[in-house]
Amino acid sequence: MEERNRNRETQEQQLNEFDKSTAKERIDRIDPYGFERSTDFDYDAYEEFMSVYLAILTRRSIKWSKLLKGNKKVGKSLKVKRYVRKGIPNEHRSLIWMVSSGAQAQMDQNPGYYSKLLNGEKDAKLVDAINTDLHRTFPDNVLFRKTAEPSLQKALFNVLVAYGQHNKTVGYCQGMNFVTGYLIIITKDEEKSFWLLDALLGRILPDYYSPDMLGLKADQEVLGELVKVKVPGVWQMMEQHGVMWTLVVSRWFICLFVDVLPVETVLRIWDCLFYEGSKILFRVALTLIKHNQTTILQARNFPDVCDKFKQIIKGHFVEDCHGFMQSIFIEPGSLPMTTINKLREKCQASLLAQGL
Amino acid sequence: LSLQVMLVGDSGVGKTCLLVRFKDGAFLAGSFISTVGIDFRRPHLLTSSSLLLFQMWDTAGQERFRSVTHAYYRDAHALLLLYDVTNKSSFDNIQAWLTEIHEYAQQDVVLMLLGNKADATHERVVKREDGEKLAKEFGVPFMETSAKSGLNVELAFMAIAKELKHRSMKTPNEPKFRLHEYVNKEMKSSGCCKS
Numbered sequence A: 001m002e003e004r005n006r007n008r009e010t011q012e013q014q015l016n017e018f019d020k021s022t023a024k025e026r027i028d029r030i031d032p033y034g035f036e037r038s039t040d041f042d043y044d045a046y047e048e049f050m051s052v053y054l055a056i057l058t059r060r061s062i063k064w065s066k067l068l069k070g071n072k073k074v075g076k077s078l079k080v081k082r083y084v085r086k087g088i089p090n091e092h093r094s095l096i097w098m099v100s101s102g103a104q105a106q107m108d109q110n111p112g113y114y115s116k117l118l119n120g121e122k123d124a125k126l127v128d129a130i131n132t133d134l135h136r137t138f139p140d141n142v143l144f145r146k147t148a149e150p151s152l153q154k155a156l157f158n159v160l161v162a163y164g165q166h167n168k169t170v171g172y173c174q175g176m177n178f179v180t181g182y183l184i185i186i187t188k189d190e191e192k193s194f195w196l197l198d199a200l201l202g203r204i205l206p207d208y209y210s211p212d213m214l215g216l217k218a219d220q221e222v223l224g225e226l227v228k229v230k231v232p233g234v235w236q237m238m239e240q241h242g243v244m245w246t247l248v249v250s251r252w253f254i255c256l257f258v259d260v261l262p263v264e265t266v267l268r269i270w271d272c273l274f275y276e277g278s279k280i281l282f283r284v285a286l287t288l289i290k291h292n293q294t295t296i297l298q299a300r301n302f303p304d305v306c307d308k309f310k311q312i313i314k315g316h317f318v319e320d321c322h323g324f325m326q327s328i329f330i331e332p333g334s335l336p337m338t339t340i341n342k343l344r345e346k347c348q349a350s351l352l353a354q355g356l
Numbered sequence B: 001l002s003l004q005v006m007l008v009g010d011s012g013v014g015k016t017c018l019l020v021r022f023k024d025g026a027f028l029a030g031s032f033i034s035t036v037g038i039d040f041r042r043p044h045l046l047t048s049s050s051l052l053l054f055q056m057w058d059t060a061g062q063e064r065f066r067s068v069t070h071a072y073y074r075d076a077h078a079l080l081l082l083y084d085v086t087n088k089s090s091f092d093n094i095q096a097w098l099t100e101i102h103e104y105a106q107q108d109v110v111l112m113l114l115g116n117k118a119d120a121t122h123e124r125v126v127k128r129e130d131g132e133k134l135a136k137e138f139g140v141p142f143m144e145t146s147a148k149s150g151l152n153v154e155l156a157f158m159a160i161a162k163e164l165k166h167r168s169m170k171t172p173n174e175p176k177f178r179l180h181e182y183v184n185k186e187m188k189s190s191g192c193c194k195s
Helices: A002-020 A043-068 A078-085 A090-101 A103-109 A113-119 A124-134 A152-166 A176-187 A190-204 A214-230 A232-241 A245-254 A263-276 A279-291 A302-311 A321-328 A337-353 B015-024 B063-075 B088-092 B094-104 B128-138 B153-169 B179-189
Strands: B002-009 B038-041 B044-046 B051-059 B078-084 B110-116 B142-144
Touching: A043 A078, A043 A090, A043 A321, A078 A263, A090 A103, A090 A176, A090 A190, A090 A263, A103 A190, A113 A152, A113 A190, A124 A152, A124 A176, A152 A176, A152 A190, A176 A190, A176 A263, A190 A263, A214 A232, A214 A245, A214 A279, A214 A337, A214 B063, A232 A302, A245 A279, A245 A302, A245 B038, A245 B063, A263 A279, A263 A321, A279 A321, A279 A337, B002 B015, B002 B063, B002 B094, B002 B153, B015 B038, B015 B051, B015 B078, B015 B110, B015 B153, B038 B063, B051 B063, B051 B153, B063 B094, B078 B088, B078 B094, B078 B153, B088 B094, B088 B128, B110 B128, B110 B153, B110 B179, B128 B142, B142 B179, B153 B179
Parallel strands: B002 B051, B002 B078, B078 B110, B110 B142
Antiparallel strands: B038 B051, B044 B051
């Protein structure tokens, strides 16, 4: 009897150890940025990827530390561009985003401006619109819970209100909540987040968020034009089923891939966005479409097409942020800025002619 | 039979919640994110006699997104126009929404006005009678719903389905299906716990 009990105990112990030896047991349910992992999160694939990626991160971290040693200045050079494309280590991310986007310079030139906006009078409608979205921004992130200490919800509110007061033409547009949320997670600082948001909306992106959203509408059409040349099969299929680009890609542009692609992948894309500019968004979109064209072309009708576009933003291809970032500079082929500028002009003009 | 249904109304009135409630029968408080742009979803719904396929369009409520979403109005067979009974301005904006709908939607679109969040008795600021009055004024069927409790959610979708099905099968001299009467009759029979 005793022996049998002992046997059972050993068996249970072995079972327990077996339990802990699964990837799901070893990996935190909450990611390093505060997001709860979804129920269908693939722990095994993640662990396999991280076993390789950790080595890359370490190597990059050492290289960046050497580069930044002794100076906070990061000029624009081919070397830095290469470094950025290979990923900015998280400990330097805030600094490099600030410096390369010009946000740091703006912040240094305007001391006290952010707090002046915060303490000034606030437009009631603006505050209302922002409040409506506060609890609807990252409910799956523990840092944004009302009960979190400190709750990033408060920081989110402050930055969005300050920005709306600063840029009255734009005010607040849905999508800015998600973008600002990421800025706060990375910088952990309201004022820095404010100036980074200003860099994005004021200099890096076309006018995606202004009331007529002309920049957004144009960029969706620009993507269509690029697909027409680079992935003609998909373009034809979109025409055939009468799917407008805005239906499948508006969130890609407006949220800058937040809540579209995995967090780590989005941050890697933003490294390039702040350093190189908005062209990177087309590289990402084109890569997603071109890489998955066989999948997309299986669509038989309108709802199918929509489903496929939701499918291609998931899976190993986008989870492997390092591999994905390498593909975006290869898969879409050459993409000169002059082409983008020409297409932007053309699409904006035709939208304006249509009275949109 | 495939039906295109579009949900419209101010930001935060509960369009996505209502849709998810109907589709999955679930309401998870605090799990919803703001809808950006336009989102396409398609649940199936089996009725007693035939398979109805609902194709649902969920939209962002913020005003500037209307220029993105109104391109889809013309394809919609039915529009569910929502306001939030705890938010006066979402009710005040209904007239503007109706103008928008008349401008861009098909003339024969099936339209229904829904006062959502009817479970929130303490925060309510729009009376049920006010909703009824407005609906009567514009000649649209009306009911109060709650994505949280499930009140009238299925009924709202079933009613538009019946109306559309009736239209598609109707011969010219058959009597018209009366959506108003159907809604009123069904609502009464479901309503021991109405506020």
